[in-house]
Amino acid sequence: MHNDVERCVRAVQSKDARFDGWFFTAVLTTRIYCRASCPVVPPKPENMRFYPTAAAAQQAGFRACKRCRPDASPGSPQWNERADVVARAMRLIADGVVDRDGVPGLSARLGYSTRQLERLLSAELGAGPLALARAQRAQSARILIETSSLSMSDVALAAGFSSIRAFNDTVRTVFALSPTELRKRAKRCAPSSGTLSLRLPFRAPLCPDNLFGHLAATAVPGVEEWRDGAYRRTMRLPHGHGIVALRPFPDHIACQLTLTDLRDLSNAISRCRWMLDLDADPTAVDTELAKDPGLEPLVAKAPGRRVPRTVDGAEFAVRAVLGQQVSTAAARTHAGRLVLAHGEPIQDPAGGLTHLFPTPEALASLDPESLALPRSRRATLTNLVSELAANEIDLGVGSDWERTRAQLAALPGFGPWTVETIAMRALGDPDAFIPHDLGVRVAAEGLGLPSTPAALTAHASAWRPWRAYAVQYLWATGDHPINLLPQ
Template sequence: MHTDTERCVRAVQSKDARFDGVFFTAVRTTRIYCRPSCPAVPPKAQNMEFHPTAASCQRAGYRACKRCRPDTSPGSSAWHARADAVARAVRLIQDGIVDREGVPGLAARLGYSTRQIERQLLAELGAGPLALARAQRAQTARLLIETTPLPMAEIAFAAGFASIRTFNDTVREVFALTPGELRARATRPRKAPAPAPAPAPAPGTITLRLPFRAPLEPSNLFGHLAATAVPGVEEWRDGAYRRTLALPYGHGIVALASRADHVLCRLSLTDHRDLTHAISRCRRLLDLDADPVAVDGQLRADPLLAPLVDAAPGRRVPRTVDAAEFAVRAVLGQQVSTAAARTHAARLVTAHGVPVDDPEGGLTHLFPTPAALAGLDPETLALPRSRRTTLLTLVTALADGSLALGPETDWTEARERLRALPGFGPWTTEVIAMRALGDPDAFLPGDLGIRRAAEGLGLPAAPAALTARAARWRPWRAYAVQYLWATDSHPINHLPA
């Protein structure tokens, strides 16, 4: 997109918010970079240059606009709709891998040398892994400075900086303000302050806004998460979806609530170094980096799907915060009702999950890890013998590393490895690809709900025929699944009371 200068200029001149995060506008005369929808007067076309990432702008010597705050734009949907090495590298960097394991750790997860990864990222994004991680550290630091009373020294290390001096220099270079000036601007009284969210956040809670590209239809997104919530791990309370998070340095509890132009996120973390990772997981869970205009435009071209899209545009795919957790839950949900699947999962949580404290609600445990489940006694599982075998084989493969499910996973390879396990048919494999791995083209032609919806719309109901017809929906078939599911009255399609 950033190489199509004429199209980018039109987007900037029309202040088109659809392109926020897709590319960034750098102004040569002011040395400032902005999002396309910046409310300032657009610069002259000859003074603009376009970059694919904020890191690329910073690497070229530009600082972030103080008015439109381009570093807080939604992420580009390209990195979540692709499965190549560059896209997987970006997803890992967003998860904070470079901060925790360095560039060698990033390269090792992808199976490339550090030189290959640096060359590929630089060629496509205009910035290498260190520059991308630096830009992300700067944004994390800004969040902590503006939303917490933490001392600056603690913020520096929580954001991933190696020293306080590097933290100070980076903040000044990226935002043209010192850390103290950033905090002063954030605490400056406004003429019409927004009311505080209810209930009031507990001490140590970080409250922030997660941006997205409009439109966003919350009914199936939050409805699905609430209807399938595992007791003790997830709950719907006070109009928000809440759940526990197992994180690299500790654990946390997040509450997510839909608002008109953002998702309100309240995070309580045992270690603030997990902030970047927690935000990345929450964005992935709610599919907030999707491009609904591109998705709905493709699906609307099918006259049988168009009425569903027009009735509720902007449906997202409810994903997960932990791919391994979802894979376990997918096996527990094979050929049983939603309520039965929740019951089976709750028993595992009570027996093998790590207890946590939740002063604000009813969350009690972290979902058990594959390592914790690998040694369980199969006779304690109230499941058919074949499903016990499937579950134990899955958690053993996840625990010993022979099966990897995460941001770095190649979708095709993961499907092949899953299909090689006993008890993994097309439905289980594809639902894991759709919700755990994030493949936007995953499809469930054999799902009972999909077949019923297809019959009602006049689409072919037989899996092979429906798959052939769905070729016109590619590469967004996972979103077509959401529109088809929404034709049913199942609780997953409605916001809880």
């Protein structure tokens, strides 16, 4: 979008928050870059320059606006909508792959040479993978500086900087303030206990009912819970584990993170945003779906529905198999038993969480006879776990959606419902569609839409590429607990 100068100028002049994160506006006279909705008086159009990422604006010599904080705007929705290599790279960078494995590791995950990847990202985004990761580290550093009382050396280490000097230089370059000055400007600091409180922004509107209702209704005992108006869960992270509490508010999601290692901050935030689908563009989705007379009343009634995802693709795939042809309650029971037998125990002084969901490696050694499942489903589960433990199937944020679909479909016991459910909630494909789902078919029939899988699929071609969101609207017609925000 940043190449459409006229459209970008109109968005800036109208302070349209819908375009925050889509592009960044740099001002030649002040050498500052802003989000589209910056509250200051818009500059003259001839003094505006537009960049696709904060990293590109920083590389061009602009610093972040202290008023609108563009580095904290929602991410561009296109990185979660697209399946090409640039979008996959952006999802992996947000997940911390560059910080952990370097650019060679990122390139290897994508099947490209380092030079090819540098060229692709620079051509489209105006910055290479190192610059993009550096911009993310700067945002992590800012969060830690402003919300914790950690020493600056600990902040630098936790944010992923290789040295104090690199940390100081980056913070000064990006924010035009020293780390100490940033802290002085902050309203408060929390104890340095590893617990952080922050706000996760999103593009309005956001309908929290099905989003949090689904997560709460399907919560695995010991791993997830709804407590005091917040969805809480454990997370397995690269350097340790964490517990997150997420509470919806009209203009943000309140996020409280308790981490065993603060180096996981950026990764934890990225996974929470991914799980809640916070970088979606609800206006684009709802505008397209509302063109269908059957869906239009549903969209008008509760706009901004998101697709509830997961923080761990392998975990969700296991849960999808456990949920085949059984009720939500039965699926939770099966998963809870698996967690008690094979999950890693953790401490949760603030609630009732007890375990991390078991890894595929831990499940690879389980005795199938110990599972209270039909024999065919035991085989389906053990085959899946074996493939995941051997890293034969990639269910991460940077996976190739169609390749992963084909691999899953080749496993015994994996039909279209299971494959598309995983594609929707683990892979994050916005066009995943489950016409065989009973709830979808009943809703379609009630709305006067075709209800057989083949006919509904043909009708739903007009909903592309947002069929996963259409499913959320169809499910919302029922009285299942997944549609209700818990009290």
